[in-house]
Amino acid sequence: MRKHLFMLFFIYPVLWLTGQNRTQAQERFADRYNITYITMNEGLPHNFVNDVYKDSRGFLWISTPFYI
Known part of the structure; x- marks a missing residue:
């Protein structure tokens, strides 16, 4: 039970925050380039x-x- 509470209140929020930073870094990277889709x-x-x-x-x- 303690293990589950630790994961719920500590591990998951840390993983969520690091995922948010990665998304923001990708958006900043994409803003530097003009991307055109050609099909x-x-x-x-x-x-x-x-x-x-x-x-x-x-x-x-x-x-x-x-x-x-």
């Missing part, structure tokens, strides 16, 4: 991307399972 509706041959490469001229090369 098959916008011309990709596949909805899964293997790799993204930016060349010296600034072009983005997107590698999918079947095409570049």
Whole structure:
């Protein structure tokens, strides 16, 4: 019984607080970048991307399972 009370009042709140900090860090990280979702509706041959490469001229090369 004491073990359950300890977990209820100490462990769970600590885990909840650390999870909140991780979420806030992810939001700050995402705010630094302009993210655009590109799907098959916008011309990709596949909805899964293997790799993204930016060349010296600034072009983005997107590698999918079947095409570049």
